[in-house]
Amino acid sequence: MPDTSKYDQILDALQTLMVSKNMQTITVSEIAQMAGIGKGSIYYYFSSKEAILEALIERNYKKPLKTAKDLAKRTDIPPFTRMAMILQACRNSSIEYQRQDAEPASISAKEQAYLHHKYLNYLICELKPELAAIIEQGISSGEIHFEYPAALAEIVLIVLTVKMGNSLLPSSQENIEETMRALISLLEKGTENPQGSLNFLLAL
DSSP states (O other): OOOHHHHHHHHHHHHHHTTTSOGGGOOHHHHHHHHTSOHHHHHHHOSSHHHHHHHHHHHHTHHHHHHHHHHHTOTTSOHHHHHHHHHHHHHHHHHHHHHHHOOOTTSOHHHHHHHHHHHHHHHHHHHHHHHHHHHHHHHHHTSOOOSOHHHHHHHHHHHHHHHHHOSSSOOOHHHHHHHHHHHHHHHHHHTTOOTTTTGGGGGO
């Protein structure tokens, strides 16, 4: 059975190195040295440096994804309330990631864009089926009226994760709030919910 402590040591090492170095310039040897293990041991756990990054991303978003999976089963909670809870959990994880990252001067804008793209791509792909399931439940119960639940889940996630990250398309707080109001208006009209009924999403 793999040693989970070494597995986490490797992930911690990469995360530490990423504070001061570009991902492209970090070597497996450096990760092994930072983790305090032999280079050969790295390949027992991971096939490549890219695989380590993907595992790090998965670990950083473990909590919101568990929240999403749990909420997808909670049919006693209104669908849009569950959506808001999931997105709030994602927002908290996104804030934590940015705090750890700290964006030091040595990290280029290109590197920041690359890392955020990896994080957002993972988050959207993993959350889409859970959010789509919640929307489908809302359609079945008559609380949501929409023909394309998976597409709606994807649209909501793309808009919100880009705005939450605020790095791929840097925006002022006023612009972010305006985008949220527009999204809520579209959701209300598209799902045949009363105007103003989804304003609680502004609290995200």
